[in-house]
Amino acid sequence: MPTRNDIRNVAIVAHVDHGKTTLVDAMLKQAGAFAAHQQLDDRMMDSNDLEREKGITILAKNTAVKYHPKDGGAPITINIIDTPGHADFGGEVERGLSMVDAVVLLVDASEGPLPQTRFVLRKALTARLPVILCINKTDRPDSRIDEVINETYDLFLDLDADEDQIEFPIVYACARDGVASLTKPENGTVPADSTSLEPFFSTLLEHVPAPGYDEDAPLQAHVTNLDADNFLGRIALLRVEQGELRKGQTVAWIKRDGSIQNVRISELLMTEALTRKPAEVAGPGDICAVAGIGEIMIGETLADPENPIALPLITVDEPAISMT
Ligand code: GDP
Numbered sequence: 231m232p233t234r235n236d237i238r239n240v241a242i243v244a245h246v247d248h249g250k251t252t253l254v255d256a257m258l259k260q261a262g263a264f265a266a267h268q269q270l271d272d273r274m275m276d277s278n279d280l281e282r283e284k285g286i287t288i289l290a291k292n293t294a295v296k297y298h299p300k301d302g303g304a305p306i307t308i309n310i311i312d313t314p315g316h317a318d319f320g321g322e323v324e325r326g327l328s329m330v331d332a333v334v335l336l337v338d339a340s341e342g343p344l345p346q347t348r349f350v351l352r353k354a355l356t357a358r359l360p361v362i363l364c365i366n367k368t369d370r371p372d373s374r375i376d377e378v379i380n381e382t383y384d385l386f387l388d389l390d391a392d393e394d395q396i397e398f399p400i401v402y403a404c405a406r407d408g409v410a411s412l413t414k415p416e417n418g419t420v421p422a423d424s425t426s427l428e429p430f431f432s433t434l435l436e437h438v439p440a441p442g443y444d445e446d447a448p449l450q451a452h453v454t455n456l457d458a459d460n461f462l463g464r465i466a467l468l469r470v471e472q473g474e475l476r477k478g479q480t481v482a483w484i485k486r487d488g489s490i491q492n493v494r495i496s497e498l499l500m501t502e503a504l505t506r507k508p509a510e511v512a513g514p515g516d517i518c519a520v521a522g523i524g525e526i527m528i529g530e531t532l533a534d535p536e537n538p539i540a541l542p543l544i545t546v547d548e549p550a551i552s553m554t
Pocket of ligand 1: 244245246247248249250251252253366367368369370403404405406407
């Protein structure tokens with residue numbers, strides 16, 4: 231099966247304050263080729279030129295880090311999907327996880343895995359997603375790295391992880407300083423054998439599977455989330471599973487009740503860094519957004535009008551009663 235080696239789709243699962251925002255910001259800054267500069271420009275454009283851009287540059291729910299390998303190889307887009315850090319009532323966790331091929335479990339080196347991450351980790355293990363453990367804030371004077379790793383193994387056992395899942399790679403990080411290592415640092419220190427997040431990027435590229443697809447399959451794109459924009463109206467967030475989705479193309483919208491309506495893709499958007507930009511085409515494995523389909527719902531499929539095949543509706547558990 232061919233794979234999109236230029237894409238990795240991953241979710242970061244973390245308890246609030248364990249450093250997810252700091253880590254993603256550092257990834258954006260270090261991704262290469264003036265990434266930090268571009269991002270700054272984007273943010274300025276958001277506030278100043280929103281009118282001119284007609285709302286097309288809006289804050290995305292996912293972050294796209296365009297990583298430029300140090301060996302000069304082709305850039306790789308790492309899509310980072312936000313999942314809520316705890317149980318929720320709307321299936322947002324399942325929907326986020328349905329877009330990715332692996333998860334990073336980000337754990338504070340002092341606090342260890344906390345109950346609110348347990349719910350999301352359980353979902354990830356049930357979805358058979360590979361996990362990468364990232365121990366963050368190794369610099370904290372009260373860090374207790376070995377104990378936190380043992381607590382994480384206990385959590386995996388408790389959640390009935392299988393043998394493959396429990397053999398997760400471990401990366402040690404000080405996201406605040408933008409440094410990561412595969413070698414365990416002393417408690418209370420920043421990883422010393424590295425000066426960047428390079429070891430974290432390499433681990434992602436190695437352990438997050440590149441999206442696979444069938445070359446001959448007709449278009450299938452899955453609606454995984456919704457958004458709204460003043461100018462564009464309802465926006466559907468999609469993962470393209472097979473085929474290509476093009477701006478201006480007419481596609482079959484397969485609704486929840488099984489009925490099919492042909493609709494035109496009036497606006498196609500893809501995320502760059504933190505914002506959505508107009509795009510011409512999205513291929514298999516890409517995460518994109520389309521505007522202009524008024525009543526589109528989560529779980530529905532956009533497909534080839536000649537050969538419309540629905541993807542499975544995303545199943546959602548009964549609402550969780552307790553977060554612990
Ligand atoms: P989020 O809620 O998971 O997005 O967490 P943030 O990225 O907002 O970080 C929470 C706090 O932890 C902030 O005050 C960060 O500056 C701090 N922080 C993040 N990474 C590190 C780290 O590696 N070491 C230390 N000491 N603090 C960190």
